[in-house]
Amino acid sequence: MIIAANLKTNLTRKATHKYMQELDSCVQKSSQEVIVFPAISSLDAYKTDITVGAQNAYPVEKGAFTGEIGLEHLTEFGIKTILIGHSERRHILGESQEFIAEKFHYFKEQGFRIIYCVGEPLAVRESSKEEMLAYLYQQYEGIDTQYENLIIAYEPVWAIGTGKIPTLEDIADIHSELKKKSSAPLLYGGSVKVNNVKDILQVENVDGVLVGSAALYADHFCSMIQAAEELEKN
Numbered sequence: 001m002i003i004a005a006n007l008k009t010n011l012t013r014k015a016t017h018k019y020m021q022e023l024d025s026c027v028q029k030s031s032q033e034v035i036v037f038p039a040i041s042s043l044d045a046y047k048t049d050i051t052v053g054a055q056n057a058y059p060v061e062k063g064a065f066t067g068e069i070g071l072e073h074l075t076e077f078g079i080k081t082i083l084i085g086h087s088e089r090r091h092i093l094g095e096s097q098e099f100i101a102e103k104f105h106y107f108k109e110q111g112f113r114i115i116y117c118v119g120e121p122l123a124v125r126e127s128s129k130e131e132m133l134a135y136l137y138q139q140y141e142g143i144d145t146q147y148e149n150l151i152i153a154y155e156p157v158w159a160i161g162t163g164k165i166p167t168l169e170d171i172a173d174i175h176s177e178l179k180k181k182s183s184a185p186l187l188y189g190g191s192v193k194v195n196n197v198k199d200i201l202q203v204e205n206v207d208g209v210l211v212g213s214a215a216l217y218a219d220h221f222c223s224m225i226q227a228a229e230e231l232e233k234n
């Protein structure tokens with residue numbers, strides 16, 4: 001399974017290096033695919049089996065895009081994995097579906113592994129299932145759902161950072177619908193914690209998790225990796 005951590009705007013460079021060292025010993029004993037997306041200031045060529053990904057980058061090699069990093073800043077560290085379409089980039093930073101699709105196309109052309117995020121806000125969730133699926137499917141516009149290096153992450157916006165998660169039946173239902181759009185590995189994200197990760201990973205069509213706040217502690221994230229390991233062994 002794919003066990004991914006999105007550290008968002010957390011952990012200094014020094015703290016991230018300590019985090020990666022602590023996590024590396026846990027990952028050595030695991031057959032799970034572990035991906036960590038550190039803060040941009042902590043990108044580095046870490047000596048580890050953990051895949052390091054970029055939470056964001058501008059769809060150019062380099063250029064006049066103040067405040068952004070481009071392909072060459074990722075290549076410097078051997079980074080070939082990127083998160084695209086996260087709800088915080090959509091709803092807080094205002095990235096349009098058109099620009100997200102442009103980013104997707106650019107990093108696909110560079111052969112990147114892409115974790116592509118989709119998810120609905122609460123108001124959409126509370127409407128009909130048809131409306132919710134229509135909203136989610138709009139987030140696939142301009143995206144090559146057959147791209148061989150694609151991973152999808154379903155992250156209901158109302159579950160991110162709230163401690164609330166859909167019922168396991170709802171996760172199963174939505175994941176089965178999303179699998180009709182793409183056979184790519186499909187992760188669940190949104191308030192994944194040590195105490196619910198095993199249940200979530202056992203849901204059909206859940207191929208892993210994308211964890212935010214609970215992954216900020218290496219020991220907590222390690223126990224989630226171990227939970228996935230135990231499930232695969234049994």
Ligand SMILES: O=C(CO)COP(=O)(O)O
Nearest residue numbers: 006160161190191212213
């Ligand atoms: O946004 C997320 C991962 O990308 C989920 O965040 P939380 O795990 O903090 O809800």
